[in-house]
Amino acid sequence: MELVIRKLCKSFDGHLVLDQVSLHLVSGNIYCLMGPSGSGKTTLFHILLGLVSADSGEVNGLAKERISAVFQENRLCEAFTPVENVTMVMPSSGNNKRKAREALKRLLPDESLDRAASTLSGGMKRRVAIIRALMVPFDMVIMDEPFTGLDEETKQQVITYIKEQSAGKLVLISTHQEEDVQLLNGIKIHL
Numbered sequence: 001m002e003l004v005i006r007k008l009c010k011s012f013d014g015h016l017v018l019d020q021v022s023l024h025l026v027s028g029n030i031y032c033l034m035g036p037s038g039s040g041k042t043t044l045f046h047i048l049l050g051l052v053s054a055d056s057g058e059v060n061g062l063a064k065e066r067i068s069a070v071f072q073e074n075r076l077c078e079a080f081t082p083v084e085n086v087t088m089v090m091p092s093s094g095n096n097k098r099k100a101r102e103a104l105k106r107l108l109p110d111e112s113l114d115r116a117a118s119t120l121s122g123g124m125k126r127r128v129a130i131i132r133a134l135m136v137p138f139d140m141v142i143m144d145e146p147f148t149g150l151d152e153e154t155k156q157q158v159i160t161y162i163k164e165q166s167a168g169k170l171v172l173i174s175t176h177q178e179e180d181v182q183l184l185n186g187i188k189i190h191l
């Protein structure tokens with residue numbers, strides 16, 4: 001897919017957040033969106049997801065595409081287990097539970113898979129949110145600071161998993177860490 005953003009503008013209460021943002025993004029790449037706090041990364045993601053409308057400008061290329069997302073908040077169903085959180089987004093099939101469990105086992109301890117998400121650590125919840133986003137069929141995945149709360153070793157495992165699961169797709173990730181761009185083999189975009 002090809003996502004073309006032209007001269008996108010967005011203000012909140014007279015404060016200009018996105019000022020004529022233009023981007024050309026294509027499948028098969030991981031784009032790392034960087035910029036200081038408040039520069040509008042989340043706002044741009046919300047516009048792409050249709051949750052916020054732009055004041056002016058154009059977004060082309062999304063009409064027929066499936067977008068998945070990891071939000072800045074985990075947005076898990078807290079009373080449900082990791083396995084349940086993941087299976088609920090998967091297209092129906094006989095072996096969803098097994099597939100979800102296999103994916104979760106890659107990044108989480110076995111003992112965490114069958115207890116309520118509310119009892120998991122922040123970093124464990126983050127990994128469930130990431131796995132869930134990658135188990136939905138998607139053409140493009142947006143991840144808003146996905147590595148929050150992860151130690152270095154876990155982050156490396158998560159990055160390996162993201163690269164593997166999103167191969168050939170369009171990936172847009174916001175991060176404040178320069179090293180993440182290298183680890184992801186990403187293309188840097190400055191807002």
Ligand SMILES: Nc1ncnc2c1ncn2[C@@H]1O[C@H](COP(=O)(O)OP(=O)(O)OP(=O)(O)O)[C@@H](O)[C@H]1O
Pocket residue numbers: 012013017035036037038039040041042043044
């Ligand atoms: N719904 C809203 N109403 C008013 N102002 C908003 C709203 N959403 C975002 N803003 C403002 O827009 C600016 C950009 O916010 P945004 O969350 O997009 O930045 P960000 O680059 O994602 O920041 P961070 O790196 O801290 O997550 C901020 O000044 C924020 O206060």
